[in-house]
Amino acid sequence: MKRPARAQRRTRPFAKAPSLSPAEMQRRTEMALLGMKVFLISLSILFTASLAGYLAVRARAAQWPPAGAPPLPKGLWASTIILLLSSGAMQRALAEARNAGSSHLRAWLATTLALGAAFLVSQVWNWRVLIAQQMTMRSSLYALTFYCLTALHGLHVIGGLVGLSLVLSRAFRGLYSPAFHLGVRLMAIYWHFLDVVWLVLFAAMFLMA
Amino acid sequence: MAHPSDNYLTHTRGIKSWLLTLDHKRIGIMYLVTILGAFLLAGIFALLIRTELLTPGQTIVTADTYNRLFTLHGAIMIFLFVIPGIPSALGNFVLPLQLGAKDVAFPRLNLFSYYLFVFGAALMVLSIIVGGVDTGWTFYTPYSTDKARAGVIPVLTGVFLLGFSSIFTGLNFIVSIHKLRAPGMGWFRMPLFLWGLYATAIMQILATPVLGITLLLLIVERVLGVGIFDPGLGGDPVLFQHFFWFYSHPAVYIMVLPAMGVISELVSVHSHKHIFSYKMIAWSSVAIAVFSFFVWGHHMFVSGQSAMANMIFSALTFSVAIPTAVKVFNWLATMFRGAITLTTPMCYAVAFLSLFAIGGLTGMFLGSLATNVHVTDTYFVVAHFHFTMVPVGVAFIGGLYHWWPKITGRMYSEKWGRIGCAVFVAGFYVTFVTQFIMGTHGMPRRSYHYLPEFTALHQMSSAGALAMATGLFIAAGTFIHSLVKGLPAAANPWGGASFEWQCPSPPPHDNFTETPPAGDPYDMSDWEYHPEIRGYVRKT
Numbered sequence: 173m174k175r176p177a178r179a180q181r182r183t184r185p186f187a188k189a190p191s192l193s194p195a196e197m198q199r200r201t202e203m204a205l206l207g208m209k210v211f212l213i214s215l216s217i218l219f220t221a222s223l224a225g226y227l228a229v230r231a232r233a234a235q236w237p238p239a240g241a242p243p244l245p246k247g248l249w250a251s252t253i254i255l256l257l258s259s260g261a262m263q264r265a266l267a268e269a270r271n272a273g274s275s276h277l278r279a280w281l282a283t284t285l286a287l288g289a290a291f292l293v294s295q296v297w298n299w300r301v302l303i304a305q306q307m308t309m310r311s312s313l314y315a316l317t318f319y320c321l322t323a324l325h326g327l328h329v330i331g332g333l334v335g336l337s338l339v340l341s342r343a344f345r346g347l348y349s350p351a352f353h354l355g356v357r358l359m360a361i362y363w364h365f366l367d368v369v370w371l372v373l374f375a376a377m378f379l380m381a
Numbered sequence: 382m383a384h385p386s387d388n389y390l391t392h393t394r395g396i397k398s399w400l401l402t403l404d405h406k407r408i409g410i411m412y413l414v415t416i417l418g419a420f421l422l423a424g425i426f427a428l429l430i431r432t433e434l435l436t437p438g439q440t441i442v443t444a445d446t447y448n449r450l451f452t453l454h455g456a457i458m459i460f461l462f463v464i465p466g467i468p469s470a471l472g473n474f475v476l477p478l479q480l481g482a483k484d485v486a487f488p489r490l491n492l493f494s495y496y497l498f499v500f501g502a503a504l505m506v507l508s509i510i511v512g513g514v515d516t517g518w519t520f521y522t523p524y525s526t527d528k529a530r531a532g533v534i535p536v537l538t539g540v541f542l543l544g545f546s547s548i549f550t551g552l553n554f555i556v557s558i559h560k561l562r563a564p565g566m567g568w569f570r571m572p573l574f575l576w577g578l579y580a581t582a583i584m585q586i587l588a589t590p591v592l593g594i595t596l597l598l599l600i601v602e603r604v605l606g607v608g609i610f611d612p613g614l615g616g617d618p619v620l621f622q623h624f625f626w627f628y629s630h631p632a633v634y635i636m637v638l639p640a641m642g643v644i645s646e647l648v649s650v651h652s653h654k655h656i657f658s659y660k661m662i663a664w665s666s667v668a669i670a671v672f673s674f675f676v677w678g679h680h681m682f683v684s685g686q687s688a689m690a691n692m693i694f695s696a697l698t699f700s701v702a703i704p705t706a707v708k709v710f711n712w713l714a715t716m717f718r719g720a721i722t723l724t725t726p727m728c729y730a731v732a733f734l735s736l737f738a739i740g741g742l743t744g745m746f747l748g749s750l751a752t753n754v755h756v757t758d759t760y761f762v763v764a765h766f767h768f769t770m771v772p773v774g775v776a777f778i779g780g781l782y783h784w785w786p787k788i789t790g791r792m793y794s795e796k797w798g799r800i801g802c803a804v805f806v807a808g809f810y811v812t813f814v815t816q817f818i819m820g821t822h823g824m825p826r827r828s829y830h831y832l833p834e835f836t837a838l839h840q841m842s843s844a845g846a847l848a849m850a851t852g853l854f855i856a857a858g859t860f861i862h863s864l865v866k867g868l869p870a871a872a873n874p875w876g877g878a879s880f881e882w883q884c885p886s887p888p889p890h891d892n893f894t895e896t897p898p899a900g901d902p903y904d905m906s907d908w909e910y911h912p913e914i915r916g917y918v919r920k921t
């Protein structure tokens with residue numbers, strides 16, 4: 173049975189679909205943006221609940237950090253700065269995508285990707301510093317919550333890197349134009365979101381120590 | 382009908398065209414089949430439970446097996462039938478039709494949710510069986526952190542996947558309702574079923590992540606042996622209960638709000654009368670959604686939380702009753718002086734009202750501290766939540782009858798439909814009223830053994846369960862008979878005015894050749910009955 177080609181296209185929102193009218197394009201853009209926002213609301217509940225769990229555990233503890241546990245590493249500052257820079261790079265990429273006649277979109281996307289990867293490296297480095305001081309996940313709730321929250325955030329960063337790679341490859345294939353660069357916009361929203369989440373986690377775990 | 386042969390069922394053929402379909406109608410049907418399968422399975426476990434309870438002590442299974450049976454029964458009913466039933470099966474089919482849209486906002490995501498659901502469901506069910514999980518559907522610690530129960534981690538993973546599926550479906554519905562309403566359909570011209578689905582979707586995306594993180598923490602605790610919740614390891618079991626019920630109380634409204642949406646449709650259409658006070662019903666859905674986030678502590682009155690917390694949660698619990706009662710009165714007012722036809726869907730709607738009223742009122746007993754302490758963890762609680770959750774199933778079946786002609790293009794036997802409903806409801810009352818009585822006399826829940834003086838009541842309850850099963854088999858029989866021998870259905874067999882009745886039955890692949898004019902979805906005065914087609918046609 174032959175595939176209904178039109179119907180197939182109808183449901184593939186963002187591929188180059190020349191048959192789509194600008195109004196339809198606009199409507200689909202709006203749908204995707206709203207979808208992303210709803211998704212982030214849901215994710216923010218995930219992180220809020222995790223944070224609430226962390227605070228509850230911390231409130232019950234007699235002493236925080238527990239006696240003998242090392243303080244959280246200073247390297248977290250490095251992570252924070254790297255992630256902030258990557259957010260800046262993402263914003264530049266978005267500006268480039270909007271701007272006709274500019275050719276730096278790929279470069280800025282690649283920079284974001286590299287900084288995102290660097291963030292993860294820095295986080296793993298921080299873990300290693302702690303492990304070198306005999307603080308493992310099993311040591312205490314202090315350790316466990318730190319590893320869990322950073323891992324939960326890190327997993328979302330990994331997801332972001334996958335998304336960024338896709339966006340980058342689409343940018344290389346020339347699929348974005350100033351009029352239509354939905355992928356870049358969605359990516360930027362998600363990326364800034366992860367940045368904000370990290371700042372909150374950083375403040376709660378490190379600055380409030 | 383323009384092209385009677387080309388509808389969504391015949392549009393493409395072959396198993397692949399179903400498994401990879403992006404058509405919301407087919408995805409809805411795949412959910413329907415999966416969910417009905419789960420319902421059957423959980424129903425069989427229920428009958429096994431009731432058989433075991435025929436006599437005190439061991440009747441057919443050991444205490445351990447009994448614990449597994451009620452875990453299987455509860456977890457499957459909740460996670461695979463009552464929560465996903467109406468939104469995923471009926472909602473997927475009906476929502477785009479009622480919006481006047483071709484599909485949901487993100488058809489691929491929709492299919493993806495379905496497969497997440499299937500994998501999650503399979504993982505959950507298989508690992509309860511293979512891993513011998515007997516924690517009950519609530520996974521309370523320390524039962525669930527006890528290393529002896531090997532299957533807990535895969536079960537939690539399964540539920541976690543189901544949660545994802547639920548979130549994505551909710552997201553899809555929210556965006557669809559925001560962006561795909563037909564031209565001219567303002568928020569207050571949506572059919573109330575859509576309001577129910579919308580309020581539900583909001584709760585799905587806000588509450589489910591909390592369940593997700595709770596399950597993850599439980600997994601971490603089991604893997605690493607660090608005490609988060611397990612008191613034996615220095616954790617706090619009450620913290621688990623807070624997390625769990627922060628999801629699971631809203632979840633009871635994730636279950637019931639879509640059902641209320643269905644009931645709004647059934648009551649109005651089958652009374653042939655405009656829904657009474659549309660806005661109150663719409664807003665009360667939203668109010669219920671909001672309130673329900675602040676009452677979770679009523680599941681923990683005896684957990685040792687502070688007396689102050691108990692009082693606050695008790696007072697807030699009472700407040701949820703207000704919007705619920707508003708809805709019930711509006712439905713009754715809709716029926717009042719309507720031209721009621723006691724079709725099968727209407728019978729189920731009336732059954733819903735009678736059962737849910739009792740469920741809600743006994744919730745007030747449970748929400749009052751003094752009575753709660755007396756009856757908590759007894760069969761009173763069991764009867765209460767069955768009087769609230771089974772009506773969700775009742776609304777599901779009623780909705781299925783209501784939209785069945787649309788889904789399949791065939792009518793069913795009203796006579797047998799009504800008989801099935803009556804037998805089911807009679808069986809239900811026998812099963813669960815006896816449990817209220819046992820509960821007030823102190824019969825504890827989740828026990829395979831009981832004092833001999835409860836024997837007669839338990840046996841009555843089991844007999845009622847058998848009647849319920851019979852009613853359901855009669856209903857299943859009407860559906861099968863309809864598929865084989867049913868008369869062809871008109872586009873609008875009931876005289877409803879919402880969009881789904883304005884496309885052929887079954888709908889074409891693209892739903893509408895042209896979007897019908899948006900009007901009041903409950904103004905049915907334009908439609909008149911034509912006996913020769915057994916359906917309604919718009920007056921010209």
Ligand code: HEM
Nearest residue numbers: 633637679680698741744745747748757758762766769770
């Ligand atoms: C809307 C549908 C409802 C559903 C599906 C539902 C479901 C449930 C379930 C499953 C439980 C048992 C929890 C457990 O111990 O495992 C429960 C208990 C309870 N329900 Fe409901 N409920 C509903 C409505 C209400 C209403 C309207 C109220 C009060 C206004 C209420 C108040 C309570 C209370 C206080 C308990 C705790 C009983 C205890 O101490 O264990 N429920 N409900």
Ligand SMILES: [Cu+2]
Nearest residue numbers: 630677679680
């Ligand atoms: Cu509750």
